[in-house]
Amino acid sequence: MRLLGIVGWTFCAALLAACGGNGDKVNTPGPVTPGQSSASISSNTAVSSLSRSSNNSSLSSGAMVMTCASVEGAVFIDETCPNWQEPSVFEQQKVNSNIYYEVPFGSDGALVSQKIIDSGDALYKKVWDIQYNNNNDFNGLPHFRAAAAFPAGVDMSAYATGKLIFDIKVLASPEANPDFTVHIECGWPCYSTDVRIPIDELNTWKTYELSVADLIRDGLKITNVAMGFQIIPRWGQQTNTHFQIDNIRWVKGSAPVTTKKCFAQHFDRTDWSYTTKVETVDQMPLDSSKWLAGVGPLVTLIPQWNSVGAAWGFSVRDTETLSSCAAKGTLSVSVLLPSAYVDDGQMQLGFYFISRSGLYYILDGIPASRLKADEWNTISTTIPAGKISNAEYMGVYFDSKGSNVANGYILLDNFVITHSLVQ
Structure with a gap:
């Protein structure tokens, strides 16, 4: 199976756009079911990658007269x-x-x-x-x-x-x-x-x-x-x-909350291993013991790039809300890559879903070189409306594109689907 290349992507400033949400988590444990067949989706989705860094100003707020009583x-x-x-x-x-x-x-x-x-x-x-x-x-x-x-x-x-x-x-x-x-x-x-x-x-x-x-x-x-x-x-x-x-x-902000979390997996329990899945998205053999180093409160992956052109994936499972949430909205995940993967110039990463019947829905990827190395980045994409049905797993894949990259850690967190509150 060929993983799709990027169709379109954009960058956005790290802490300027209000993403909203109520902070609630939706996680449903259950057994892991292997996929049986595959299908791909091509869409003109806008994919954003942003480094999680703060805004700063050399003009300090010390010039303002503030007290505990005057600032709520x-x-x-x-x-x-x-x-x-x-x-x-x-x-x-x-x-x-x-x-x-x-x-x-x-x-x-x-x-x-x-x-x-x-x-x-x-x-x-x-x-x-x-x-x-x-x-x-x-x-x-x-x-x-x-x-x-x-x-x-x-x-x-x-x-x-x-x-x-x-x-x-x-x-x-x-x-x-x-x-x-x-x-x-x-x-x-x-x-x-x-x-x-x-x-x-x-x-x-x-x-x-x-x-x-x-x-x-x-x-x-x-x-x-x-x-x-x-x-x-x-x-x-x-x-x-x-x-x-x-x-x-x-x-406080002046703008209203415009989105809500429909699905979220933040790994905010000590062990989520029974709700996750490590696999070869391209159907090549994978020794997961060489890949998964830990789950909760974030995921640590140590991939072994022992096959040319290998594309590995890591996904989370939900049997109640994921299917309806994946019908539309914005999908995002937090990822931290070492410099070896970012500087390689070949690797791509992107999203995929697996349906309850084992169908794979592969979304467009972005080059790893667009991320900042050794920092948390957020990648996001608009889910193609009406294309993904009966989703049971959602995940992130890493495609070496035939490059013999060095082994190194990958950190993942915050699998989130948000829906707009604006009709």
């Missing part, structure tokens, strides 16, 4: 705001991930010390100051947890089309251009996929804005925000990092 969605402005606990730090040992603990406010961890200090800057006054020492045995995640007992959180539905905004100044880092990430949890392993925060200048305050709609699309259950804010220096490269945060707030 505030998490930290000179002090910790209502609905949130004082900041704490989750520390985890690198060698043994089963060794971890929460360091409360006022205490120093093995790696991280954090406090609220006077910045000496009249625009910022008191700030959240976080310092990492040179202990290379741990990673640390500073955050503001909800005041409610875990896993209960805060209903932030009013901010579904708005933004999460904060100011940051990095004073020291082991890297010349350090990368941070932000993700918001809704009761682990329910969380939004990482948003990259690139820092291109030290000792300078900058304001970053994240789209809440994108966080929802990428796994956040907005009705149960268990963590108002969390920021993480690059995993494994955290020693001797020093930064400050201020003016963390959720801001």
Whole structure:
């Protein structure tokens, strides 16, 4: 079976378009049924690929006069705001991930010390100051947890089309251009996929804005925000990092929610292996033990490209809602590829469905070279109306196009179909 080439694709800015949604998950477990035959769909679908990165501005919001009382969605402005606990730090040992603990406010961890200090800057006054020492045995995640007992959180539905905004100044880092990430949890392993925060200048305050709609699309259950804010220096490269945060707030949007999630698989349970399927989309033999490295709270694939022209696929299963959801709408998935796959210049990736009778519906692909390597990207396509029926599986395929690419990891998350609320 020949996988279809790309017909049309476009790029869109990472955090500007409001994708909407209510954060609900729809997942139905069930047994795996192998496919029996195949069919392809060709359509003029617009496919977008976008890197999950934040908007930033050198003009910081510190010039604005804000307080916890004056900003409804505030998490930290000179002090910790209502609905949130004082900041704490989750520390985890690198060698043994089963060794971890929460360091409360006022205490120093093995790696991280954090406090609220006077910045000496009249625009910022008191700030959240976080310092990492040179202990290379741990990673640390500073955050503001909800005041409610875990896993209960805060209903932030009013901010579904708005933004999460904060100011940051990095004073020291082991890297010349350090990368941070932000993700918001809704009761682990329910969380939004990482948003990259690139820092291109030290000792300078900058304001970053994240789209809440994108966080929802990428796994956040907005009705149960268990963590108002969390920021993480690059995993494994955290020693001797020093930064400050201020003016963390959720801001409402003026536009209404225009889409809803019809189907979503965010892998927000610890084991989804019984609802997933690893296969050769092109009907070539596949040793799945060499492919699937883990499922939940995201999927880790280690493909073995031992056949020229091989095209592997990974899909999720649903027996109740997927069939009706796949009749129309927008399909998207989060994917992270290593540079070997992006730089190869041959590999393509795209979507496919498998019907309850085993028919394969292969949608148009996009070149892997269009993605940013070693970062989360979102690829999406418009489902051809009325073409896909009785869908039982939806998946993502990776076609080497005959290239002998090196083996490497692939990360997948957030299989989502959205429908428009606008008639």
